Amino acid sequence: MGDGDLSKWRDEFPILSRTVYMISNSLGAMPRQTARNLAEYADTWATRGVRAWEDRWWEMPAEIGDKIAGIVGAPAGTVSMHENVTTAEMVALSSVRPSASRKRLVCSAMDFPSMIYLYRAQQAAGFELQVVPAEGDLTVHTGRMLDAIDDRTAVVAFSHVLFRTSYIVDAHAIVGRARDVGATVILDTYQSAGIIPLDVTALGVEFAVGGCLKWLCGGPGNAFLYTRPDLLKHAKPSFTGWVSREHPFAFNMEDDVTRRDAMHMMNGTPSIPAYYAALAGLDIIHAVGVDRIRQQSQRLTARLLALADEYGFASAASREPDRLAGTVALNVPDAPLVSRTLKAREFIVDYRPPVGVRISPHFYNTMEEVDRVMAEIASIVATKDYDSGETHSLVT
Numbered sequence: 001m002g003d004g005d006l007s008k009w010r011d012e013f014p015i016l017s018r019t020v021y022m023i024s025n026s027l028g029a030m031p032r033q034t035a036r037n038l039a040e041y042a043d044t045w046a047t048r049g050v051r052a053w054e055d056r057w058w059e060m061p062a063e064i065g066d067k068i069a070g071i072v073g074a075p076a077g078t079v080s081m082h083e084n085v086t087t088a089e090m091v092a093l094s095s096v097r098p099s100a101s102r103k104r105l106v107c108s109a110m111d112f113p114s115m116i117y118l119y120r121a122q123q124a125a126g127f128e129l130q131v132v133p134a135e136g137d138l139t140v141h142t143g144r145m146l147d148a149i150d151d152r153t154a155v156v157a158f159s160h161v162l163f164r165t166s167y168i169v170d171a172h173a174i175v176g177r178a179r180d181v182g183a184t185v186i187l188d189t190y191q192s193a194g195i196i197p198l199d200v201t202a203l204g205v206e207f208a209v210g211g212c213l214k215w216l217c218g219g220p221g222n223a224f225l226y227t228r229p230d231l232l233k234h235a236k237p238s239f240t241g242w243v244s245r246e247h248p249f250a251f252n253m254e255d256d257v258t259r260r261d262a263m264h265m266m267n268g269t270p271s272i273p274a275y276y277a278a279l280a281g282l283d284i285i286h287a288v289g290v291d292r293i294r295q296q297s298q299r300l301t302a303r304l305l306a307l308a309d310e311y312g313f314a315s316a317a318s319r320e321p322d323r324l325a326g327t328v329a330l331n332v333p334d335a336p337l338v339s340r341t342l343k344a345r346e347f348i349v350d351y352r353p354p355v356g357v358r359i360s361p362h363f364y365n366t367m368e369e370v371d372r373v374m375a376e377i378a379s380i381v382a383t384k385d386y387d388s389g390e391t392h393s394l395v396t
């Protein structure tokens with residue numbers, strides 16, 4: 001099978017004609033339509049002014065949330081929008097009250113650092129943090145996670161797909177154990193939503209967080225929180241605000257009547273331009289379908305690994321196709337320099353210690369591009385002809 005009809009989508013992403021863009025685990029490519037949608041945002045603001053809130057903006061988080069719901073297996077009305085995943089995670093965490101006998105927060109050492117900073121800080125609010133150590137190969141062992149969860153566990157918060165290795169954690173087993181002991185699950189789907197099939201309803205998680213920035217091609221500022229429908233009715237996040245209220249414009253200090261849909265989990269004024277930016281990517285991911293995206297992604301990552309073996313590059317990627325999501329990391333010599341040189345030559349990838357150069361093809365990439373990026377890496381490694389630009393860069 002070739003890249004087939006998926007390549008017809010390439011025209012929709014301007015950057016693909018200029019670069020080999022394989023960094024969708026960090027920032028997905030911008031759809032052409034996004035520029036028009038952002039222009040519409042500006043026009044609306046310019047011409048409708050404050051009336052735009054009533055026309056569309058106030059309910060826009062719910063509109064975008066429903067599009068995301070359709071991709072992650074959630075019912076309409078269960079996905080709220082937040083500025084970033086750390087904030088979404090905090091809203092979920094703030095709905096759980098630790099008690100003397102149940103206060104443990106179990107996570108894994110391979111979760112994204114921002115999450116761990118947040119969990120650690122919640123010890124001031126009565127949680128006791130238990131970080132399950134990683135394995136030598138930078139994966140998370142299911143048995144270790146299961147052993148850590150017992151009736152002292154209040155929350156199990158973990159990444160579905162690990163950001164360094166793209167390893168797919170056995171969410172089903174961990175959620176099952178959490179359910180058995182009565183603990184609340186917050187699943188971080190940032191590296192799974194849009195690139196591997198995900199069904200938060202079938203998994204039965206209480207909460208799931210993620211964002212549109214990466215595999216959903218929606219740009220920054222539009223993270224999401226799924227709340228299981230039965231919890232939405234009575235969840236009391238302590239991180240709350242007026243947008244969650246049924247009658248926000250009554251400005252009634254005593255008003256405690258909250259909305260019954262996902263906006264129940266929101267707090268302050270929503271990030272409207274970010275939602276305009278998210279629209280096109282969500283529509284495209286929906287139209288292509290995550291099953292087809294996964295098929296193409298698996299073809300491309302398999303090819304990356306086969307070539308890694310041919311060239312003799314080490315990789316922390318799992319060799320079990322069902323355990324590897326969208327990224328193949330290559331531990332080549334001088335990996336930061338190789339990554340920088342690739343970027344200077346219009347091969348867009350990144351570098352993360354200790355796994356090396358991360359290569360993340362999406363449905364819009366081709367087998368030919370995979371061959372080209374690997375040949376380029378082989379050439380840079382052989383010649384050590386590194387880009388001599390800035391030695392320090394903020395974003396690697």
Ligand SMILES: Cc1ncc(COP(=O)(O)O)c(C=O)c1O
Pocket residue numbers: 083084085086087112114115159161162163188189190191211223
């Ligand atoms: C798995 C995972 N969780 C969380 C984050 C951080 O999210 P945010 O910056 O939106 O808080 C990232 C960012 O790359 C991530 O990969």
